Amino acid sequence: MPTEPLLTAEDLHLSFGSTPALDSASVEVHAGEILALMGPSGSGKSTLLHCLAGILTPDSGRVTYAGRDLTALHDNERSALRRSEFGFVFQFGQLVPELTCLENVALPLRLGGASRRAALRSAEAWLERLEVSDVADKRPGQASGGQGQRVAVARALVTRPKVVFADEPTGALDSLNGERVMELFVAAARDTGAAVVLVTHEPRVAAYSDHEAVVRDGRVRAREYVR
Amino acid sequence: MSIGHALLGLLEGGPRHGYDLKRSYDERFGQDRPLAYGQVYSTLARLLKNGLVEVESEPGAGPERKKYAITDAGVSDVGGWLARPEKPEPYLQSTLYTKVVLALLTGHDANDVLDTQRSAHLRLMRDLTRRKAGGDLADQLICDHALFHLEADLRWLELTAARLQQLAAQVRA
Ligand SMILES: Nc1ncnc2c1ncn2[C@@H]1O[C@H](COP(=O)(O)OP(=O)(O)OP(=O)(O)O)[C@@H](O)[C@H]1O
Numbered sequence: 001m002p003t004e005p006l007l008t009a010e011d012l013h014l015s016f017g018s019t020p021a022l023d024s025a026s027v028e029v030h031a032g033e034i035l036a037l038m039g040p041s042g043s044g045k046s047t048l049l050h051c052l053a054g055i056l057t058p059d060s061g062r063v064t065y066a067g068r069d070l071t072a073l074h075d076n077e078r079s080a081l082r083r084s085e086f087g088f089v090f091q092f093g094q095l096v097p098e099l100t101c102l103e104n105v106a107l108p109l110r111l112g113g114a115s116r117r118a119a120l121r122s123a124e125a126w127l128e129r130l131e132v133s134d135v136a137d138k139r140p141g142q143a144s145g146g147q148g149q150r151v152a153v154a155r156a157l158v159t160r161p162k163v164v165f166a167d168e169p170t171g172a173l174d175s176l177n178g179e180r181v182m183e184l185f186v187a188a189a190r191d192t193g194a195a196v197v198l199v200t201h202e203p204r205v206a207a208y209s210d211h212e213a214v215v216r217d218g219r220v221r222a223r224e225y226v227r
Numbered sequence: 228m229s230i231g232h233a234l235l236g237l238l239e240g241g242p243r244h245g246y247d248l249k250r251s252y253d254e255r256f257g258q259d260r261p262l263a264y265g266q267v268y269s270t271l272a273r274l275l276k277n278g279l280v281e282v283e284s285e286p287g288a289g290p291e292r293k294k295y296a297i298t299d300a301g302v303s304d305v306g307g308w309l310a311r312p313e314k315p316e317p318y319l320q321s322t323l324y325t326k327v328v329l330a331l332l333t334g335h336d337a338n339d340v341l342d343t344q345r346s347a348h349l350r351l352m353r354d355l356t357r358r359k360a361g362g363d364l365a366d367q368l369i370c371d372h373a374l375f376h377l378e379a380d381l382r383w384l385e386l387t388a389a390r391l392q393q394l395a396a397q398v399r400a
């Protein structure tokens with residue numbers, strides 16, 4: 001690929017106690033691309049994702065985002081960067097149970113300093129785009145799994161992040177619901193130009209990506225360019 | 228795929244010319260593999276010989292001027308075909324398995340074989356996924372059928388990757 005990668009992990013090592021989770025893992029993410037991280041359970045996919053997102057700090061190695069070394073930033077700088085540049089979708093549990101779905105989507109904008117009115121207006125538009133306007137006033141616990149994931153996608157994209165990190169975003173859904181979530185997610189990410197790092201063990205979900213990287217034993221084995 | 232049965236089934240809607248039948252087959256089932264005219268006429272000739280269709284003659288010569296109609300025997304033949312299950316394909320003679328074993332025997336990296344195959348499978352799955360997104364319900368169902376089969380292959384690849392050391396020990400023993 002001709003362009004500089006937006007996000008790079010170089011030679012990451014990370015152990016939890018005596019368990020090595022990453023063993024010289026390297027990967028590149030380019031702006032606007034959808035990269036699937038595949039590989040067996042326990043191979044280090046989630047750990048790699050968390051390092052790329054600056055949630056975990058590797059024991060050694062470097063994570064670079066837009067020319068900045070994430071591992072060298074202070075904690076508060078790193079969280080500020082995460083809030084403004086990154087979005088997150090996990091398998092479940094990322095929505096605040098006490099807030100309505102609409103307020104959940106508006107929350108990242110409020111944290112970024114937007115007015116309540118503007119945040120809610122924008123959140124409404126995102127819920128509509130993900131086809132879940134009908135749960136706007138419900139709490140996440142009152143929405144179905146598929147609806148909850150769409151709300152989570154809306155929340156991840158509402159700040160127009162440069163990178164969305166998704167860890168098994170459809171893991172708890174049946175295939176029809178999972179596919180719809182992926183369709184809407186991928187279309188919205190492409191529209192906003194966000195890159196997506198997508199952890200999945202389901203090939204049909206990985207088929208929504210542009211490329212795949214396969215993680216095995218804490219290392220990235222293959223990365224194919226097919227564009 | 229039994230083209231004869233498919234053509235017969237299409238004729239249940241009413242008599243048709245051969246070229247009309249071909250077009251209708253291609254629209255519904257042809258997708259990547261439209262029928263050749265020769266195939267249509269040879270199939271119709273066989274059905275005619277077996278009494279499953281009859282020709283409604285029209286003035287003029289040539290097979291393309293003939294209109295074909297399904298007979299009662301043809302109708303019950305379609306019924307019988309629909310009622311019989313298709314033989315599940317066991318795929319026991321897998322080229323992939325053979326390649327993996329031979330890679331291990333000849334000292335090649337079997338992981339490379341698996342990785343290369345995975346990426347080829349995923350590439351096709353991406354194409355099908357894209358086609359599905361732009362297609363109607365028929366496209367979606369046809370693509371999904373292919374996608375689920377490819378996914379099954381990929382699951383096998385992952386399982387084999389996880390058992391490669393074990394397999395290597397057995398193969399080389
Ligand atoms: N917080 C933790 N404490 C201790 N060990 C951990 C922790 N998180 C991960 N591990 C270990 O690190 C290794 C990699 O885990 P990771 O969660 O990255 O795998 P994964 O590829 O995401 O697996 P899965 O597909 O099952 O989610 C595993 O051996 C796991 O047990």
Ligand SMILES: [Mg+2]
Nearest residue numbers: 045046047167
């Ligand atoms: Mg994981």
